[in-house]
Amino acid sequence: MPSHRYVVADVFTDTPLTGNQLAVFTDARALDDATMQALALEIGFSETVFVLPAEAGGTARIRIFNPLAEMAFAGHPILGAAFVLGAPLQLGVVELETGAGIVPVALERDESGRLVFGRMRQPVPxxxxxxxxxxxxxxxxxxxxxxxxxxxxxxxxxxxxxxxxxxxxxxxxxxxxxxxxxxxxxxxxxxxxxxxxxxxxxxxxxxxxxxxxxxxxxxxxxxxxxxxxxxxxxxxxxxxxxxxxxxxxxxxxxxxxxxxxxxxxxxxxxxxxxxxxx
Structure with missing residues (x-):
């Protein structure tokens, strides 16, 4: 039976159990659209992210689902996904391909190398x-x-x-x-x-x-x-x-x-x- 791993992050906070909850499936290659939507509903957070291989020169492609539908763009899923991917990859900038284009996220670390802050350049509205x-x-x-x-x-x-x-x-x-x-x-x-x-x-x-x-x-x-x-x-x-x-x-x-x-x-x-x- 295939297993699909995910990470839960609290976003726009440095304190656990505050901020906005996010689930990130770090390898969604085996998931189809219907299963992604069903997982987002099952988890019940405002958004869930599914990570896929890059297609347009970014670090990774992400798809964002709320419990009802897929979203082209959302802020806390992008920041949270950048933290989840940036930590093991040791990257200073994570470029995420979204439905609204590539969004770069610059990551900041403390003296120990732990990620402490991220800044995303958003599409101009x-x-x-x-x-x-x-x-x-x-x-x-x-x-x-x-x-x-x-x-x-x-x-x-x-x-x-x-x-x-x-x-x-x-x-x-x-x-x-x-x-x-x-x-x-x-x-x-x-x-x-x-x-x-x-x-x-x-x-x-x-x-x-x-x-x-x-x-x-x-x-x-x-x-x-x-x-x-x-x-x-x-x-x-x-x-x-x-x-x-x-x-x-x-x-x-x-x-x-x-x-x-x-x-x-x-x-x-x-x-x-x-x-x-x-």
Whole structure:
């Protein structure tokens, strides 16, 4: 009976049992699409990664599945997979082939050689206005957004809503079924100032503890509308309300309303290893 090994990592944290959970199948060559999807549902994390041989000059190709469908791009699976692959390969940069192109992840080590941080260069998002923003605010249970409500598409589709205070973000109790009917990856509600920000991301499956694919767009949104400087790194705290506190670092480079580059970073820690026998 074939066995399929996987690693569990907590991502955007350096503390086990916090951050966003991720399963990484390190050799998925024997798995077909239906089995990958079934394994992602069986595990039940927000995403599961399947590693395959590179096809376009990267270090490896990865496929990302949530419990319902395959995803072209997602942040914490890319960072977590880079940590899992980078440790044994002793690489300084891991280039992962995704459905949204090759994403390089630069890895940092401490004096002992242990991986402690990674920074991914994300696809530059396309920005779109959101129709009927008042309806979205009603779904979220809040009155107004400080900045225009916009959608950022970097392979995932994220709406960014900016609230006046972190207490407003913490108090949100959105209409889950209505959110699930939106044709987006997630709705991200943020508040803060300077380089310190709080975020909650709501999607069809509830609330996400750490959303790397949204952290870059959040930095873009704040820079485009003048709340942070272009090139300034912000720190985003997420997952507090659901008991999985996470820390994400993000910055956007650009000017004149145009985005040139996006970088998102954080830590990850391996917490378990196992195998499926199918």
């Amino acid at each position: 396309r920005v779109e206005p959101v129709s009927a923003p008042e309806s979205l605010l009603a779904i979220l249970g809040t009155q107004r957004s400080l900045l225009p409500i916009e959608l950022y598409d970097n392979g995932a589709r994220h709406i960014v809503v900016t609230l006046a205070a972190e207490s407003e973000v913490a108090a949100l109790r959105p209409d889950g079924p209505a959110l699930g009917r939106l044709e987006v990856t997630g709705v991200n509600c943020v508040a803060g100032s300077g380089t310190s920000w709080r975020s909650r991301m709501f999607w069809a499956n509830g609330e996400d503890p750490a959303t790397g694919s949204a952290a870059g767009p959040i930095a873009c949104h704040l820079a485009r509308h003048g709340l942070v400087g272009w090139g300034e790194e912000i720190v985003i705290r997420q997952g507090v309300e659901i008991g999985r506190p996470s820390t994400l670092h993000a910055r956007a480079e650009g000017g004149g309303g145009l985005i040139d580059a996006v970088e998102v970073g954080g830590a990850a820690v391996v917490v378990a290893r196992g195998e499926f026998r199918l």
